[in-house]
Amino acid sequence: MKHAIPFLAAAALVAAAPRAEAQVSNDLVSRTELRVCADPHDLPFSNEQKQGVENKIAELLGHDSGLPVVYTWFPDSQGFIRATLMRHLCDVVMGTVAGGDLDTTDAYYHTGYVMVTRDADHIKATSVGDPSLAAKKFGLIARTPPTDLLVRHSLLDQTKFYPLVVDTRVEQPTHEMLLDLVAKKIDVALLWGPFAGYYIKHDHLPLNITVLDGEPGLPRLDYHIAIGLRASDNAFRRKLSQLIVKDQDKITQILEDAGIPLLDEHNHLVVASAADAKTP
Numbered sequence: 001m002k003h004a005i006p007f008l009a010a011a012a013l014v015a016a017a018p019r020a021e022a023q024v025s026n027d028l029v030s031r032t033e034l035r036v037c038a039d040p041h042d043l044p045f046s047n048e049q050k051q052g053v054e055n056k057i058a059e060l061l062g063h064d065s066g067l068p069v070v071y072t073w074f075p076d077s078q079g080f081i082r083a084t085l086m087r088h089l090c091d092v093v094m095g096t097v098a099g100g101d102l103d104t105t106d107a108y109y110h111t112g113y114v115m116v117t118r119d120a121d122h123i124k125a126t127s128v129g130d131p132s133l134a135a136k137k138f139g140l141i142a143r144t145p146p147t148d149l150l151v152r153h154s155l156l157d158q159t160k161f162y163p164l165v166v167d168t169r170v171e172q173p174t175h176e177m178l179l180d181l182v183a184k185k186i187d188v189a190l191l192w193g194p195f196a197g198y199y200i201k202h203d204h205l206p207l208n209i210t211v212l213d214g215e216p217g218l219p220r221l222d223y224h225i226a227i228g229l230r231a232s233d234n235a236f237r238r239k240l241s242q243l244i245v246k247d248q249d250k251i252t253q254i255l256e257d258a259g260i261p262l263l264d265e266h267n268h269l270v271v272a273s274a275a276d277a278k279t280p
Contacts, residue, residue: 028088029236034062034069035091037084039076041168044198044258045095048073053194054094056254057108061243077165085230092240096228103233104226106241108251110263112222113146115210116181116189116196123188127213129153136187139177145219146190146212160186175199181207193261201259209261211269222267 036058038046046052048071050059062069072090074083081102084090098107117123125132128149138159140146150156160180162173174195181189182205189196190212200207214221227244229237244251255262264270 029091029233030067032067034058034065034067035089036069036071037080037090037093038071038073039080039168040073042076044194044202044260053254053258053260057251058092058094060247060250060254061240064243064247065239075168085228091229091233091236093228096226098224098226100228102228103231103237104228105237106244107224107226108244108248109255109260110222110224110265111193111261112263112267113144113190113212114193114196114261115212116178116191116200116207117187117210118181118184119206119208121187123208123210126210127215128155128190129215133188137185139180139186139189139191141173141177141191144190144192145221148218149190149212149215152215152218178203178205178207194258197259197261209269211261211263211267222263 036054038052038054038058040046040048043052045054047055050056058069070090072084074080081093085093085102093102096102096104098104115126115128123132128138128146129152133155136158138150138155140150140159140161142161142164144164150159162177163171164173166173174191177186177189177191178196178199180186193209193211196207196209199205200209212221227240229240252262262270
């Protein structure tokens with residue numbers, strides 16, 4: 001699960017890959033193509049129609065490096081890294097947490113977990129522990145970092161859990177959670193910001209995004225996102241990082257256009273994606 005470092009899974013997957021594989025010479029990086037490992041059904045990040053933000057960012061970087069972009073498609077689930085990047089079927093994994101278990105380029109955006117509520121409810125809370133939320137029903141993707149917040153504040157009995165690992169060809173639990181919020185089956189959704197911003201904008205949902213406050217001693221809720229590579233691919237990593245710096249404004253525009261909530265270094269929203277979403 002390349003997008004699942006925020007979902008607590010990628011570290012185990014990368015650790016499972018033999019270290020010998022990560023030490024192969026960077027001569028195995030393609031010099032004629034930008035080879036991307038990607039999920040074929042994982043919007044807002046990627047799909048086979050190349051409509052996702054990571055598809056568009058990869059195409060931008062490929063264009064500016066003079067390389068055509070080619071994909072190795074594989075479900076973003078158990079074994080994704082081992083089956084793609086570590087087998088040298090592709091050379092980059094878009095949308096990886098910077099500084100995680102994979103080697104990464106410079107980060108190209110900063111985002112995190114968010115709290116989503118109905119516009120009509122005018123909820124101002126930013127913390128799960130806010131007294132105004134004490135009687136609310138929560139929605140949560142199972143085994144994601146906000147779980148610890150709900151445990152600390154004794155709110156698990158008021159929580160509807162949605163599955164973490166699904167067949168993305170037929171299930172989109174984050175989308176289902178937001179639709180349940182609109183239908184008043186839950187009152188507060190806690191989920192990864194890019195999913196929230198994308199679906200609110202795509203479906204013109206009457207929902208509001210608030211950055212979710214973390215708490216001392218619990219897992220972090222915000223992440224810098226970069227491109228993951230094999231540990232041996234140092235020259236290639238530097239080249240991609242240079243392209244990211246050069247294309248940062250265009251990358252940011254791609255993310256804004258998709259409704260992805262972006263954070264500054266103080267964890268404040270710098271793109272009002274949810275507000276923008278309501279303008280058809």
